Amino acid sequence: MEEQILRIKKDFVPKYEDGYPLITEEACANPQILTEEGRPFRLEAGDGTFLGRGYYGRQNKGLGWVLTQKEHEPIDERLFQKKLAVALGRRTSLFMDETTNTFRILNGEGDGLGGLTIDYFNGYYLLQWYSAGAYTWQKTIVDLLFQNTDAVGVYEKKRFSSEGGYVSDDDFVTGERAPEPLLVKENGMTFAVYLNDGAMTGLFLDQRDVRQTLRETVPEDARVLNTFSYTGAFSVACALGGAGHTVNVDAANRSLEKTKEQFEVNGLDPASHQILVEDVFTYFRRAIQRGEQYDVVILDPPSFARTKKTTFSAVKDYGKLLEQAFQLTAPGGIVAASTNHAGLYPKKFRAFIYEAMEKTETTGRIKSTFRLPEDFRVDADYPDGNYLKVHLIEKSAEGGLL
Ligand code: SAH
Secondary structure, eight states: OOOEEEEEOGGGHHHHHHTOOEEOGGGBSOGGGOOSTTOEEEEEETTOOEEEEEEEEEETTEEEEEEEOOTTOOSSHHHHHHHHHHHHHHTHHHHHOTTOOEEEEEEGGGGTOTTEEEEEETTEEEEEEOSHHHHTTHHHHHHHHHHHSOOSEEEEEEOOSTTSSOBOSOOEEEESOOOSSEEEEETTEEEEEOTTSSSOOSOOGGGHHHHHHHHHHSOTTOEEEEESOTTTHHHHHHHHTTOSEEEEEESSTHHHHHHHHHHHTTTOOGGGSEEEESOHHHHHHHHHHTTOOEEEEEEOOOSEEEOSSOEEEHHHHHHHHHHHHHHTEEEEEEEEEEEOOTTSOHHHHHHHHHHHHHHTTOOEEEEEEEOOOTTSOOOTTOGGGOOOEEEEEEEOTTOSOO
């Protein structure tokens, strides 16, 4: 496809000169030329100065991505080959780690390829496409994966419906089909994942460091409350670390079977744990009334959620969630607060924590902070890609001011 010329408005030129990778509508002088998904363009300032090369791929957050700032470099198979080789090279230590066989091998713009992520699951690869434009490179990328890795099979998720969400489909692409569940290893823990069962696989790879730290630091026999628990991956880490009892709360029916399975594949008895299919907010009210106390309370809500009973928006409601969590945490205990919402900025998230401590008269401190792990590479010129924020907050042993 022949490349078009996309012109950047004067005020935005310095941003693209600096290496900003996302094409936004407001930055373009002639966005109307973008009609053909996947078609490459040459990015120019009004005076014709070269700014970069990219492709048109409309997603919820923009019109496409810049893939190179080198004038002699066309967008073709060679460019993808180079990006993939560099991305794989950056993960050499993870490929060599015998205790881990699941991680991200290409993180969109963080690896210079906005619109696509690729995850590795013990011999299988999962590609996630964020626009129809990115998807036009599907065959090229799949072929390159087989040429450059020991791929057994390839799966994909198309995340570019008109609402920007996942398009349900048979997600198997080629090679051999993976067993269901497929067992993967992370720092010696086992997780059951499903590559062909809807939008999510059962394991969020970006929480690897948090799971490992929970496992290493959870007190022996701790009581753990894991909210928005999904398949219970945090609880598995805590239980393997010596926690005595975990309570898992998630509103989705699927969480019951899937959480049981995660315990079982780790040789843990699900019967010594509680798995509740319930709205977290309902559970919190009851637990506070009953005076329940936990040594570890984990909060990992989605950015937005609507259940039959409640709606939740991280930007608006995270503070309330923290207040309830502090009330349920025993003196000396830990609240693990996580958000994957890019729009809840680090400063605001910390402010929520301090406000909730004040309101509940809790004393304590943020003991450790996590951002994305090394394989979820972030483009320094695109801080929005650095979405994950997790704090472990330790409540002081005296319990509080009261
Ligand atoms: N902590 C999990 C991931 C959480 S994903 C992990 O580490 O794997 C978010 C989960 O929140 C989903 O499983 C969804 O079903 C659940 N959820 C959303 N709103 C909820 C609510 N009000 N009450 C309980 N669960 C909710």
